[in-house]
Amino acid sequence: MDFETRPLPAGPDTTFTASEIRSAVQDLLGLDGLPPIVQVGHPVLRQRAAPYDGQLEDTELAQLIERMRDVMHAAPGVGLAAPQLGIPLQLAVLEDRFDVDPVASEIRQRTPLGFFAILNPGYEPEGTSTASFYEGCLSMRGFQAVVTRHRDVRLHYQRPDGSAASGGFSGWQARIVQHETDHLHGGLYLDRAELRSLANDGEYSAHWAYPGIDEARRGLGFLNP
Known part of the structure; x- marks a missing residue:
């Protein structure tokens, strides 16, 4: 059965100016090691990030994307x-190279996603099908919850070279696209989650780590038809 997606509450716009964004990026790039991932409660996660319109030099943008990729791999995510990373800019990196159990991959429609970076993204559903699965977030470590998302979406975005792009994504790839785009509009997965499903990693592993969510739905009492 398909369930409805929850709307994303609107967040306030970032108060950072273009010069403040560039200064924050330069500070980040000047760190000796990888920067920490900002955790829930920090205002930058709840503000609509600034659209990218050339606030950075091309080399700075490329270096920021590479640093973000390194952080994503190290997390891992x-x-x-x-x-x-504390930068209120509409930029995200995506890549799914995890080797997942074949049964889980089939149920979740999870296939490898090659690395790419998106600027100023927006998405729209393609069709009416939805999918409900547990997901987590690097900015809310230690917890997971069931989120209903569009099964198929079309993503519109800008490439780092400034060209416009559009592409269709399905299954788990569509979930990643939606999750990261929501971040850039001040959204977290909790905004769309079934809160009765919320579990810390230990309890999830002990009770609800199945390819689907039927056991969790019955045991925790959420997403009832």
Whole structure:
């Protein structure tokens, strides 16, 4: 059965100016090691990030994307938005190279996603099908919850070279696209989650780590038809 997606509450716009964004990026790039991932409660995660319109030099943008990729790999994760590093800019990196159990991959429609960076993204559903699965976030470590998302979306975005792009994504790839785009508009997965499903990692592993969510839905009493 398909369930409805929850709307994303609107967040306030970032108060950072273009010069403040560039200064924050330069500070980040000047660090000796990888920067920490901002955790829930920090205002940057709840503000709409500034659209990218040339605030950075091309080399700075390329270096920021590479640093974000390094942080994503080290976490590890399948996506990272600039606000998660304290940079209120509409930029995210995505890549899913995890080897997942074949049964889980089939149920979740999870296939490898090659690395790419998106600027100023927006998405729209393609069709009416939805999918409900547990997901987590690098900015809310230790917890997971069930989120209903569009099964198929079309993503519109800008490439780092400034060209416009559009592409269709399905299954788990569509989930990653939606999760990271929401970050850039001040959204977290909790805004769309079934809160009765919320579990810390230990309890999730002990009770609800199945490819689907039927056991969790019955045991925790959420998403009842």
